[in-house]
Amino acid sequence: MSLKDIIKKSAFVEILQGMSVTGKYFVGDKVTVEYPKEKIVPYPRFRGMHALLTDPATGVLNCCGCHLCETICPSQCIYIDTSEVDNHKSIDRFDIDLSRCIFCGFCEEVCPCAAIVMTKVYELATYDKSEFYLTKETLVANQVNAHKETVRR
Ligand code: SF4
Ligand code: SF4
Structure with a gap:
């Protein structure tokens, strides 16, 4: 030494x-922040829980039932059923299985009607796995979070 x-x-x-x-x-x-007392503001391009948007005037879904999001989804976790009603497509089923979603954002990117968007909702933890299965009603209800910067479920 x-x-x-x-x-x-x-x-x-x-x-x-x-x-x-x-x-x-x-x-x-x-x-660091003292979570959950303090929340971080996600980055602008953060992709969280999905929402389906409706026309504020009529309440009708913006979705035209083209199935593009369902087709492009690499996890194949979007399930859409449509039917013809008075020469219009009716969206009978629009479900997303979040437990399989990889939050890639392809569904939002490909949508020609700006109907499906990814919100900043990031607190998705749950004890009940069935809560990861989002129905059309849940997705429509989540549109209130579509323009918020940081949100809880
Ligand atoms: S974010 Fe990606 S994986 Fe999730 S539903 Fe959309 S296309 Fe599918
Ligand atoms: S891509 Fe958009 S318009 Fe087409 S089915 Fe999906 S949400 Fe509806």
Whole structure:
């Protein structure tokens, strides 16, 4: 062991160096939040729980039943059933199985009617797996969160 090493060891240089890093973060700005009391604001391009949008005037779904989102979905977790009513497509079923969704955003990107959007809802934890299965009614109800910056389920 060299004299330099002996001096370093006896002066606890490494320990002091380590403590200086701890001290720097102790007095500096916090990088964590006290969740769930504090919430972070997701990044603008964050993709959370889906919503289906309706026309505010009529309450009719924007969805034209083209099935593009269902077709492009890499997880195949969108289920749509349609029927013809008075020469219009009626959306009888529009379900998403969130437990299989990878939140890629392809469904929102491909939609020609701006009917399906991904909100900033990120608190999806649940004890009941069936809650991950979103029905048309749940997706429509979630449109209230479509333009919020940070939201709870
Ligand atoms: S976000 Fe991706 S995986 Fe999830 S439903 Fe949409 S297309 Fe499918
Ligand atoms: S892509 Fe849009 S319009 Fe087509 S079925 Fe999906 S939500 Fe409806």
